[in-house]
Amino acid sequence: MKIKRLISIVACWLALYTASGQIQWKQVEPGVWKGMVGKPEAYSLLGVSGAAPLKEGFKLLPEVGLPAMASGVVSRIEAGKAMLRLPLRKEEQLYGFGLNFQTVHQRGKILNLHVDHYGGKDTGRTHAPVPFYVSSAGYGVFINSARYLTVYAGSAARKDSPEKPVAKDRNTDKSWSSQQYSDAVEILIPAEGVEIYLFAGPTPLDVIRRYNLLCGGGTLPPRWGLGFTQRTQKLYDAVQVEKEAEEFEEKGYPLDFIGLEPGWQSKAYPCSFEWDKGRFPDAEAFVGRMRKKGVRINLWTNPYVSPASGIYKDMYPYSGSHTVWCGIVPDWGMEQARRIWTDKLEKEHITIGVSGYKIDEVDGYDRYIWPDVATFPSGLSAEQLRQTYGLWVQRITADIYKKHNQRTFGLVRASNGGGNSFPYVLYNDYYSHRDFITALVNSGFCGVLWTPEVRSSKSAEDWLRRFQSVVFSPMAMINAWASGTKPWTFPEVAEQVREYALLRMQMIPYWYSEFAKYHFEGTPPFRAMNLEPGFESGRATYKEEVKNKNLEDNPYLEAVGKEVKDQYMAGEYLLVAPMFERETQRTVVLPKGNWYDFYTGEYAGNGEVITVKPGLDRIPVYVKDGAIIPMMEPKLHAPKAGEKINLEIRHYGMAESSYRLYDDDGETFNYENGAYSWRSVTVSRTPEGKLKGNIGRAKKGYPDNIGKVTWRFMTN
Known part of the structure; x- marks a missing residue:
């Protein structure tokens, strides 16, 4: 009966959309299928990101078939727009649709997926409106479009639907709801065609793994990127920055990289990308001195070019019709624009030792970003560039570091589908602690990283609570660009803050292994x-x-x-x-x-x-029972390449278990050529019933940065 019922429902579905009808699916990776609707645009999210599937990772996942719902996915093209209808069962819940800050469950929502600064409500206008969703039924959907998409996530009911809702009397029926039941996700794409990808599980986490692997695997930061970072006040000069780093050292607070805010540039809003000679008279010497202290430098910027910049004249022909803060907007759709910016950053920043960037204001607000009526010399629309500008700045800068065989880890204000492997963490100017945690929860559904950064507080309690959260996030950071806050700003909790900062450092072996799983296996480290x-x-x-x-x-x-x-x-x-x-x-x-x-x-x-x-x-x-947590000594700086670290391996609970500990040089891309190792860590019971730990040896010729190992069984 169930099979007959399913056949009946599918037949009804196909009758609904007759203009284009059922989609033909082609398997492109294990557990991943692609469908074509109409004439997909050449410019797409995956195309901009340049993502190449990490094929080895798919071999670790279960074999699966095409999700059953695939036969019920139908489309039509009308008035130059593509429309998709994807079936939903009553028991399904939906997750994803980008970086949401207030809700995890997305069924019943109407979302306009549009890159923008987050405005306080989950409407789809957000820093990463990734058009990917996951069903609790164990499948996922990705729409490879660089357009503003409108999503009816089980919020609209057709009169001829095979599972249409039943009318109820509001006067007498207490189960009446204004939110009527819908048996479909419907998506409007303002283009004459689109690529759609289906992912099978069998579990929702397996779906996400396949999506991450399709997009190149998750990023693997350098070890120093998982330490602690402080962003200084916006007009700090070299002397003030060096003094702040010395304070961290003297007070015993860890510090791996310092972020310089707008004042490092000679002009900002718009940007020159050039060092201010008054505040930083010898930038190369400054960066070198900081590196000797064990502290790297990260530079804030946005991509809008000041008339005072040395690249303004060359960039002008390759920029859009409208300006942002009187700065021209590079058209990243043109190779010439990308090359000009690359040369500037490489010659004046990266070759003197700058370790990364914070790339601001590539999201919105509408009041300062270029309008949708803007034109660009590449022929791309303002909408397409708005949806992909964050992807472009990540790709351009990441490619420079890749060329130099140096890993980086930075911050960016916007991303989108396909940007999973880029070494950037999202942030914004919103400052709700609760909503920051919800964003961290949701980040795992859409292939991005998010930091609940600490900026300022009105009380020591709030300061410590925020700091405790950020320690258990992708980037442990204080952003003092405006407030000038430091870890010890509230003396009454300074010691607790220091304890958690050092805990962050102790846990680097664990964090590093979990990010390696993100890269090689697609498992989001925060979810x-x-x-x-x-x-x-x-x-x-x-x-x-x-x-x-x-x-x-x-x-x-x-x-x-x-x-x-x-x-x-x-x-x-x-x-x-x-x-x-x-x-x-x-x-x-x-x-x-x-x-x-x-x-x-x-x-x-x-x-x-x-x-x-x-x-x-x-x-x-x-x-969890059987948890194995590898921890190192509480150092003030992350281990350097080749530096041996002593481990304390903690075991919790009563269960026998195993863990895979990752190791490489921590700084280069040599791991892509096989220069890495997974060490097997196991806990088993002796014949006498006692727990005993063992760590496997690294293979000869492969990275081995582990020194003395001690064991701590936490549960008596």
């Missing part, structure tokens, strides 16, 4: 609880609740899905549950299986909701 095995089973994750039943305030009794958006997984084993200002306790949802306290090794629970009161000094962190 939602919904992707954790044992989390969804038996939970009311998808039940809807009406929070506000006051008909004056909520006249249509809008229901909202219950979400877990304030805790997340960090790497293979850690569950992080941040605390927020004025909170003394919180609930933590533990997946099935035994979980233990990260700090003490004590048992915490199994598949239950617990309430914790950690005190101000602790951010709640839990580990």
Whole structure:
């Protein structure tokens, strides 16, 4: 009966869209299929990113067939626009559609996927409006279009749908809802065709792995990128920067790279890309002195060219019709523009030792970015460049470092589909701690990295809570460009801040291994609880609740899905549950299986909701049974290439287990030629029933940066 019912539904679906009809699917990688609708545009997200699939990673994933829903995907072309309709079952939940800040569940949303500065609501206008979504049913969809897309994510019901909703009487039926049930995702693409990719699981996490691998695998930062970074005030000069680095050293706070904000440039807003001779009279010597201190330099910029810049005249013919802050806008669709900017950055920054960039304002607001009526000499539309400008600046700068065989790690304000392998972390000017954590949760669904950066606080409590969160994120950073804050700004919590900064350094072996899995296997290092095995089973994750039943305030009794958006997984084993200002306790949802306290090794629970009161000094962190966490000594700087480190390997719980510890030189791309090693770490029981640890040897001729190894069994 189920098969007959499915055939009937598919037949009805195909009858709905007859202009173009059913899509033909071609397998392009294991578990990945591509479909063509109409005449896809040559300019696309994957084309701009230059992503090449990381084929070796696909071999690690289960064999799968084309998702069953594929036969129900239909399209039509009308008035120069492509429309897609993709089936949904009642029990499905949707995740993704870019970097959202307030919601994890996306079913029922209407989104306009549009690169922009985040404005406080999840509307689709965000820093990374990645047109990729994941279903709880174990498949994913990616739309390879550099256009503004409109998505009806199960929010619109057709009158002839085979699963159309049933009319209810609002007067008497308490189950009536203004949000009617829909059995489809519908997407409007303002182009005469588009490429669409389908990903099979079998699990949602496997879907994400395949998407990341299709886009080149996740980035593998240098080890120093996973240390601690401080961004200085905007007009600091060389003397002030060096003094700040010395303060870190004297006070015992770790520091791996310092970010210089706009004042390093002779002109900013728009930018000259040239050193200010007053504040930095000898930039090369300054960068060299900082490197000797163990601190690298990262430079803030935006790409809008000042009339005072040495490249203004050459760039002018290859720029758009409109300006940003009176600076010309390079047309990255033209090789000449890319070459001019590349030469400038390479000769004046990278060859003197600058280690990375923070690339600002490539997202929006509409009031200062170029308008959609702007024209560009490449013939690309303003819309297409808006959707891909963040991808371009990442690709251009990353390519320079690749040419020099140096890894980099920086910040950028916009990205999009295909940018998964770029060594950049997203940030913005919004400053909600809670929403920052939700963005970190969502980042794992869309192939980007996000930092809940620390900038300023009105209280020591808020300062410490924010700092605790950022330590368990892709980039541990204080951004003091405006406030001038330092880790010790609030003396009453300075020691706790120092403790967590050093913990970040101790955990570099763990973070580095987890980022290696991101690169080679596609597993996001920071991800939602919904992707954790044992989390969804038996939970009311998808039940809807009406929070506000006051008909004056909520006249249509809008229901909202219950979400877990304030805790997340960090790497293979850690569950992080941040605390927020004025909170003394919180609930933590533990997946099935035994979980233990990260700090003490004590048992915490199994598949239950617990309430914790950690005190101000602790951010709640839990580990799975059998967790193996490799940690190093609490150094003030990340290990250099070839530097031996001593390890303390921690084991939690009672289960026998294993872990794969990654090692390479930590700085170059030599790993792409096989210069890396995975060390097998195992914990097993002796005949007497005691736990015993073992670490495998590195293969002869392969990286071996591990010195003395000690074991610590956290659970007695």
